[in-house]
Amino acid sequence: MPWCETCGQGLDKDQVQEDGTCPFCGEEATEHRAMPLRFKLMIWATVIYLGYRAFQGIAWVVHHA
Numbered sequence: 001m002p003w004c005e006t007c008g009q010g011l012d013k014d015q016v017q018e019d020g021t022c023p024f025c026g027e028e029a030t031e032h033r034a035m036p037l038r039f040k041l042m043i044w045a046t047v048i049y050l051g052y053r054a055f056q057g058i059a060w061v062v063h064h065a
């Protein structure tokens with residue numbers, strides 16, 4: 001199924017323009033096979049953030065021990 005990253009929604013095959021773009025925003029529509037890059041980045045950001053907070057927590061405990 002074609003997918004528009006910008007609109008965050010799936011498109012019907014006949015909705016996609018002849019040049020492969022989304023009819024609503026004009027951005028390129030992609031096949032919704034792979035996990036969206038934005039989702040991967042969000043997971044990485046969460047992992048890095050939680051790692052940073054864990055580091056802060058450990059540093060706090062060490063400092064106040």
Ligand SMILES: [Zn+2]
Binds near residue numbers: 004005022024026
């Ligand atoms: Zn769109």
